[in-house]
Amino acid sequence: FEGRDAAGKGGAIRRFRRYLNPRSARVVALGKPSDIEKGQWYFRRHVKEMPNPGEIVFFDRSWYNRAVVEPVMGFCSQREYQLFIQQVPEFEHMLYEDGVRLVKFWFSISREEQERRFISREINPLKQWKISPVDVKSRGLWKEYSHHIREMFIRTHTDYSPWIIIKTDNKLEARLESLRYLLSLFDYEGKEEAATILYPDPNVVHRFYRSIIL
Template sequence: MAGGNNNKQLNLTKEDLALINSKEGIQKILREKNHDIEKLMFGLNYQHELKQLQVELVKLQRDIYMNNRRVAIIFEGRDAAGKGGNIRRFIEHLNPRSMRVVALSKPSEVEKGQWYFQRYVNTLPNPGEITFYDRSWYNRAVVEPVMGFCTEQEYKKFLLQVPEFEHMLYEDGVEIIKFWLSISKAEQKKRFDSRKGDPLKQWKLSPIDEKAQEHWDAYTHYKQEMFSRTHMSYSPWIIIEANNKKKARLETIRYVLNHLDYEGKDEANISLNPDPEIAMRYHRASISSD
């Protein structure tokens, strides 16, 4: 069994094993073996809370399925902000038949000649379904103008059309939640460095990632413009402080459960009130990590 900051072995004796049936006993063992009690207890609490929140997600999904609701949950943020990790915790125990994850690659030549929103319309949730977007139509709000993948005219047209597009979805009954995962420049670099050194994470690296730090200020400019132009009462932006991955995952799930109604919600064995220091509605005077 590994623990601590340096993956040290716990090396339990027979006397230690006799103590692990109580919280006090576990803490005594950890203190004697010079392990970070606070860090380990947070890890245990995280797993417990995550499981309880995932139980509620199963209940939510059933309600959405039984009532033919359509739910779209959008995850946006800088590269390495934790979008994919968040989505994986959402879907871990959900029924794959009534949910989808959408992570579109770059458009084909045919798609480039279509109305910008056309390929996204085809991914919208069907009745009884939740769709999770690992990036969405908001690529055109931030990534594309920063990297020169769209013209200034295309960018301005998008900002004019997206409020109308989302208002049509809202009027048609689609329930939309938009998350922006906020990380600091130092944390982003730390995560990039981690990916470079981990053969299991190197697939996450792309040429765009390599330029993310270089274009940090440009991303900030377009991000702020996106918020000011696309934060609507029927489709608000929710900012998630994501420097701590585990806290961000818990509070993102908690926000969804708090925001959406479902049968059995009042019987939850865990608080569904998100931490306002981690999950907050965007407003123009807000201060976030990025």
Template sequence: METLYEDLYFLKERISEPELKAKLESLEDKIHKLRTKTGLKLLVKKKKISKALREVEYEEELKRLQIELIKMQNWIYENKKRLMIIFEGRDAAGKGGAIKRFTEHLNPRKYRVVALPKPSEVEAGQFYFQRYFKHLPNPGEIVFFDRSWYNRAIVEPAFGFCTQEQYEKFIKEVPEIEHALIDDGIIMIKFWFSISKETQKRRFEERMKNPLKQWKLSSVDIKAQKLWDKITFYKEEMFSKTHTTYSPWIIVNSNNKKLARLESIRYVLSQIPYDGKEKSRTSLHPDPDIVQRYHRRSIQIDA
């Protein structure tokens, strides 16, 4: 690699054509990345230069975006703003992994991750939204919901965990409730992480084989493939009834987990007017092929 690097540098100094010179400079940059500690470790582990290079570039871009997230969090805290980000999607869509990258370097005193278990007997008899309201963001705080009250829009009716009356009541009430929360000053972002049926099946199989990931599988997950079409029906109903101008659904193509993480972070950053945003060392415009606002005519990979 050292010899190749020196040869490229030697050639670069003697080539006058701008396009060819740019290509050589690009190659030089890639070789420099592979010669870093991270790059060399990945080369040893993965043995393929292309994969190692993609991983290094992903880690570098993730770090740049996480720096912006810290700036955003400071702005939220200093201005006493309230930000809630809802992560919904099919099982194994990568919601938890995305939340982990969002929060990896944030100040733990200024954010919370909410992943509520099955409601208790007492909670089951309460106003449906009551147990979620306890976890709404306080002034200066960010709250990440790993699934939310939208359990009643898809999971509960698809698996028979609620009555038709409860489902219809929820669908009718949720737009009004979200409007009230936003009107009160809460900044709300709703993500739907979308994967294909084939990708979900492959990820389930990987979890079954990996003892460190088997805990992620539940009886609901196992039935998810069989109920794919039923879940699709309720998903589309949810979008049509709860996608509003003030609280839109943002669809994230998460067949590629790494791209989904980067672009969902980029989307959140694009929505918040935090200080120092103009000095970002990376683009804050999400890729429209990965992240897009829901539209009934849009093509979805988990349709």
């Protein structure tokens, strides 16, 4: 799960996991890398979190931090960024060839709705913990984020690992339609008999295409 701040990634993951067996589904939300990890191959700490056979792993942000947040906020060098962008399709192709089913969701939020949610967090004591220094600084960097998001899509969207964009101004719609999309990809017991529509609303869920405006 990737997306701008306040797009609803964490809330969606909680809904995805609610009725899953906790022994076979887990969430990975990696923090700031240690000094040792900074000197390692960038993907190494993510590889350690890959699913075992029969397991589902939800990445609450992933290796794509280096595609958007890190270059915008100055957390990586231009060389590190370019090397990542070059390597990530190859990395994901290795996962694909090894049988890992990778689903890349981008939770897309409008600037107006993002600002509304930030204000809600600021004035609500129960939500203030969600505001980080990075969130505060990023509010003035919308254009810079948009540039790197588009570059990420163009250079890392592939047939074997496509980007699926979820419009999240309406949280309930975003959660339901992203669930529909994921369920439509896999076979499972009772799927054919279930009276549930598994075709997501194309107004909410769609693949990346080059003419999209972010």
